[in-house]
Amino acid sequence: MQLFFRKVATSDGPFPIRESLNVSELVDDRADVTAVSPLETDLVAVSLGQGLMSVEGTLTAGLDMLCSRCLSPMHEDLKIEFRERFKQTSSSVEEEDEDGDFIAVTEDSFDIAPYCEELFVLHVPFAPLCSEDCQGIAPKTGQNWSIGSDDSSDGNTEKIDPRLAGLKDFLNEN
Known part of the structure; x- marks a missing residue:
């Protein structure tokens, strides 16, 4: 999912990003995740000027999992809000963002998929429950x-x- 600063800056209005990412290998080590649907991205990139770009939207995926208490199969739909700001910087100048407002990028293009994948992994439930009152085995x-x-x-x-x-x-x- 390559994103180009120049392409977003010259586009008329918001630049839509709609793609599917295969994230099954990200949860291969999880025994409680039995199946995962592709991660659907519904994002919009907007140029903020001065080499800044904002990318916002939602990421959605479905997970088939096992309840951590009773081991019964369950399905979980993830809807994740995505909001990141990127700044194009020259490779010779190291800019440090003290507030964490943006992610520095040294090239005109960059891959946005790792940021989507990271957010997905962070939102996969650690100990999923089929219901709040699950009593277990x-x-x-x-x-x-x-x-x-x-x-x-x-x-x-x-x-x-x-x-x-x-x-x-x-x-x-x-």
Whole structure:
């Protein structure tokens, strides 16, 4: 997604940027992400004069994930606001932006995809939940708490291995 300062400066009005980015490799190391749709960019670049450019808009993507508590499949739609300012600087002059107002770019063209990808990765939920009141998995049965109940709810709190049944009352005899 190459963006050119000169092209944006000479365009009549806002310069639209609508593309799809494949971001599946960015979440390959996440076991809880089972599928991801392409990241759709709906951005507008506007020249602010004096080598400044503003890029604003939204990024959208869909994620198929596993709930971090109950491991049931879920879908999450991400809608991310994108707002960055870029400034074209000469390579011989190092300008330092103390306020973080803009990103310095030394060429006439630059790739905006890494900035979109970074924002996407930052907005992928770290511990996704299928619902706010998800209770997770029962420790004894391994079932989802919202679907079934744990063995301990029937009054029998302990199941003893038959091989160790003889040791059950060992301490009570003394």
